[in-house]
Amino acid sequence: MINSLFCLFQILLVSSSSDKERWVVPGGGVEPQEEPTLAAVREALEEAGAKGLLGRKIGVFENIEKKHRTNLYAFIVTDLLDEWEDGKVMGRRRQWFNIVEARDHLAHKPVQVTYLELLNVKDLNGIVKR
Template sequence: MVKEKPNSIRTYDKDGFRRRAACLCFRDQKEEELLLVTSSKDREKWVVPGGGMEPTEESHTTAEREALEEAGVRGTLGRYLGMFENKEKKHRTWLYVFIVNELLDDWEDKKSMGRTRQWFSVQEAAQKLSHKPVQVSYLDLLKKEQDMVT
């Protein structure tokens, strides 16, 4: 079952992959605590906020919109981490770092589907995302990036 938002149009690239964007939502610039949301399909599982791009939307706009809709957060969009391909589901996801400035008490997916959110260390988040190998690869890339800096 795929959740469809009213009035949303799925967009695909020339290879037939669905165009998506997502954010790694961090508590602050240190990028040590990551905000995950419960899955729309299974409330016992956690996911990185993200979703499909609208036809006229740029990936960074989608990433910010999805962070607000799914996690109820506003903040500052940081660097672009890369594009991740899920060949099995035929998705291509543009991924950004997002620094959270504001946590809303009520947000769209909390009201419409009872979604919740929680902060995790990056290591805990990797464990919570083990059912989503592509999302674990987001954190692997982040760790590689951080290792290059230190």
């Protein structure tokens, strides 16, 4: 049952800016004075051409060595633009994958694989904030 739910749940990945044959979770930096929630919505639009609703916060990932913090949110895609900033400027592609496939495509990004590991069956049913 759990595996079949994971195969139905979809995640949108974008091609890497450095290697167009590799996939990554869309995301980016928070601008000065910008809230992480607003950055998440902005980055989804810029990197993936995705509009939608910000769901619940899934977690915060910190890399103390690199002084880097990532806030991860569920994002419910309601619309995909035919043309978007990183698609035009950087030639980025996007593609939907189920969680099992996404995990395989993110093998070169172990930290991003951990994002997927935080999802569980409860998350699949309650991903949108109530």
